[in-house]
Amino acid sequence: MTSDSTATTKPPRSRASRIRRGLAWTAAVVVLGAAGSGWWVYGHLSGNIDSVDLDQAIGTDNRPPKVVENAQNLLVLGSDSRAGANGELDHGDVSGARSDTAMLVHIPEGRSRATAVSIPRDTLVTRPECKDKDGAAVPEARRVMFNSVYSLAGPACVVKTVEQLSGIRVDHFVEVDFAGFKDLVDALGGVTVTLDQPMTGAKGGLKLDAGTHRLNGTDSLKFVRTRYGYGDGSDLGRIGLQQQFMLAMLSEIKKQDALGNPARLYKLADAGTKSLTTDSDLASLTALSDFARSLQGVDPSTMETIMLPVAYDKVDPNRVVVAQEQASQLWEALRNDRKVPASAKDSPAKGGGPGAKSRAPGPSPSSS
Numbered sequence: 001m002t003s004d005s006t007a008t009t010k011p012p013r014s015r016a017s018r019i020r021r022g023l024a025w026t027a028a029v030v031v032l033g034a035a036g037s038g039w040w041v042y043g044h045l046s047g048n049i050d051s052v053d054l055d056q057a058i059g060t061d062n063r064p065p066k067v068v069e070n071a072q073n074l075l076v077l078g079s080d081s082r083a084g085a086n087g088e089l090d091h092g093d094v095s096g097a098r099s100d101t102a103m104l105v106h107i108p109e110g111r112s113r114a115t116a117v118s119i120p121r122d123t124l125v126t127r128p129e130c131k132d133k134d135g136a137a138v139p140e141a142r143r144v145m146f147n148s149v150y151s152l153a154g155p156a157c158v159v160k161t162v163e164q165l166s167g168i169r170v171d172h173f174v175e176v177d178f179a180g181f182k183d184l185v186d187a188l189g190g191v192t193v194t195l196d197q198p199m200t201g202a203k204g205g206l207k208l209d210a211g212t213h214r215l216n217g218t219d220s221l222k223f224v225r226t227r228y229g230y231g232d233g234s235d236l237g238r239i240g241l242q243q244q245f246m247l248a249m250l251s252e253i254k255k256q257d258a259l260g261n262p263a264r265l266y267k268l269a270d271a272g273t274k275s276l277t278t279d280s281d282l283a284s285l286t287a288l289s290d291f292a293r294s295l296q297g298v299d300p301s302t303m304e305t306i307m308l309p310v311a312y313d314k315v316d317p318n319r320v321v322v323a324q325e326q327a328s329q330l331w332e333a334l335r336n337d338r339k340v341p342a343s344a345k346d347s348p349a350k351g352g353g354p355g356a357k358s359r360a361p362g363p364s365p366s367s368s
């Protein structure tokens with residue numbers, strides 16, 4: 001094959017280079033990462049990734065239609081499994097696994113911004129009929145806690161539950177467990193957060209004074225799981241911590257410019273993929289790279305974080321239910337790739353139990 005290119009024509013980037021560039025952004029967006037520093041690590045990093053075939057697990061019928069073809073909806077799950085390397089982390093004597101964190105990230109057509117919607121783990125939902133990891137049928141059930149869906153039927157059923165809840169087609173999901181989260185923070189050398197009030201360390205939680213702190217992986221895990229001893233002590237208040245930490249972590253990845261440091265990039269990739277589960281369409285370094293390259297225009301500083309509007313349950317005030325009026329507006333906006341109206345962000349339950357007047361204040365990413 002001949003070429004008539006001139007001496008000034010730039011050679012095409014190698015496939016390894018394209019993978020390296022794309023996967024650094026994936027690491028940021030999903031707070032778990034994946035990247036390659038060359039073909040010599042491709043097999044190792046791809047082999048780290050576990051996957052679930054959504055089409056096989058939940059089928060293709062009765063799923064919400066794709067409304068805006070070029071928009072993407074990514075379900076990000078944080079699992080509190082204590083299996084394997086997770087056993088010694090953060091009260092490792094707890095059995096089973098739950099979706100400790102769940103965020104539906106909507107990336108509009110054009111891929112220049114993103115909106116992350118956190119679903120409170122204590123939300124009472126209808127779990128659709130699903131199959132568990134062994135293929136056995138799990139019947140539909142009403143008024144079950146959202147985070148119990150994962151423990152009973154796995155991530156595919158969580159995807160199906162979110163689709164039924166929102167009417168939004170989930171294109172992809174990624175899941176990271178405790179060990180992967182801790183290792184990724186440590187690979188970054190820590191993440192900086194600022195608190196406007198102290199954490200007291202109640203019930204084994206993290207104890208921090210008000211002000212700015214650099215947290216390692218172990219303390220970061222405690223930070224995002226803190227409930228008692230900060231703000232109003234509610235699970236809804238904890239969502240504020242998780243969202244703000246996510247933005248701080250994205251800012252840290254961007255600030256470090258991992259693309260310019262192959263050794264650091266590989267360290268982040270190895271930490272991120274080691275405890276990563278995705279849908280089968282993303283379960284390779286190449287697929288993650290392609291997806292990541294499409295998202296490079298999204299700036300973490302412009303990412304909007306929203307809690308799914310909920311109200312306190314009238315039967316059990318320790319649980320919440322979806323606030324249908326506000327939630328319907330939220331899902332409708334995201335489904336049709338429109339800006340979320342302010343009224344859709346007003347959650348009747350704001351943390352602290354019935355009668356609370358405002359959401360607990362949360363930390364903010366450090367500007368340094």
